[in-house]
Amino acid sequence: MHELTVSHIREAADYITSVTSDKPEIGLIMGSGLGILGDYIEEATVIPYHEIPHFPISTVEGHAGELMIGKLSGRTVVLMRGRFHMYEGYGPELTAFPVRVMKALGVKQLIVTNAAGGINTGFNPGDLMIITDHINLTGCNPLIGRNDEQLGARFPDMSQAYSRRLGATANEEASKLGFGLREGVYVGVLGPSYETPAEIRMMRTMGADAVGMSTVAEVIAARHSGIEVLGISCISNMASGILDQPLSHQEVIETTEKVKAQFLGLILAVIPAI
Numbered sequence: 614m615h616e617l618t619v620s621h622i623r624e625a626a627d628y629i630t631s632v633t634s635d636k637p638e639i640g641l642i643m644g645s646g647l648g649i650l651g652d653y654i655e656e657a658t659v660i661p662y663h664e665i666p667h668f669p670i671s672t673v674e675g676h677a678g679e680l681m682i683g684k685l686s687g688r689t690v691v692l693m694r695g696r697f698h699m700y701e702g703y704g705p706e707l708t709a710f711p712v713r714v715m716k717a718l719g720v721k722q723l724i725v726t727n728a729a730g731g732i733n734t735g736f737n738p739g740d741l742m743i744i745t746d747h748i749n750l751t752g753c754n755p756l757i758g759r760n761d762e763q764l765g766a767r768f769p770d771m772s773q774a775y776s777r778r779l780g781a782t783a784n785e786e787a788s789k790l791g792f793g794l795r796e797g798v799y800v801g802v803l804g805p806s807y808e809t810p811a812e813i814r815m816m817r818t819m820g821a822d823a824v825g826m827s828t829v830a831e832v833i834a835a836r837h838s839g840i841e842v843l844g845i846s847c848i849s850n851m852a853s854g855i856l857d858q859p860l861s862h863q864e865v866i867e868t869t870e871k872v873k874a875q876f877l878g879l880i881l882a883v884i885p886a887i
């Protein structure tokens with residue numbers, strides 16, 4: 614395992630602060646197809662990942678791979694256009710690295726979004742779901758290895774991984790915009806193969822409402838760092854075995870595309886309210 618230390622985080626953060634004097638307060642990690650939120654950032658500083666020391670580089674289709682810093686809805690934000698998935702071959706500590714860099718830049722709150730398969734049969738593709746909690750079934754954890762107390766506790770509390778306060782704010786903003794949000798438990802898996810119907814039945818029995826291949830490592834790193842988290846999933850498809858049809862990445866992209874305007878409107882409304 615390639616260990617990333619405080620000095621790697623410092624070097625990455627120092628590079629970013631050498632490019633922009635903006636001091637981001639809110640971090641945003643956008644899922645498949647939602648990186649377009651970056652287009653709304655005013656006077657954005659755009660930094661390709663490959664320029665940032667120690668930053669991994671994103672490989673999956675639909676994920677650009679750049680950090681954007683600037684003003685969004687009146688707040689200074691840092692947005693990851695493209696994120697790192699463990700199925701791409703990155704270790705969990707690499708997927709969490711950008712979160713640690715955000716913390717070093719001064720980020721207090723993180724908004725994470727993703728596309729997820731609906732396990733709860735009451736959900737429909739296109740629904741947006743506030744993540745109330747997660748189940749980590751990736752078999753990985755970004756905190757494995759030596760713990761640096763400067764970064765966080767050896768055994769960090771995860772009893773409120775997703776802030777109830779931020780979730781309530783998202784609910785209020787959605788109703789002001791005239792739509793409702795689902796709420797539920799996100800189960801994180803390694804991927805990249807989709808689940809089998811038997812796995813989905815198991816996850817439903819466990820109490821999961823949606824499944825996806827991102828988010829959990831980032832959120833664990835955020836909580837370890839003392840960052841408050843708001844997580845929102847776009848239910849892009851019904852999970853395996855619910856409908857009599859195969860799952861495809863194409864379906865995920867198409868559904869995300871359909872609800873994009875609503876999803877982006879929600880994030881833009883939530884930012885000034887948190």
Ligand code: HPA
Binds near residue numbers: 824825849850852865
């Ligand atoms: N399973 C896992 N990850 C996903 C899914 C799914 O059904 N949809 C979008 N991401």
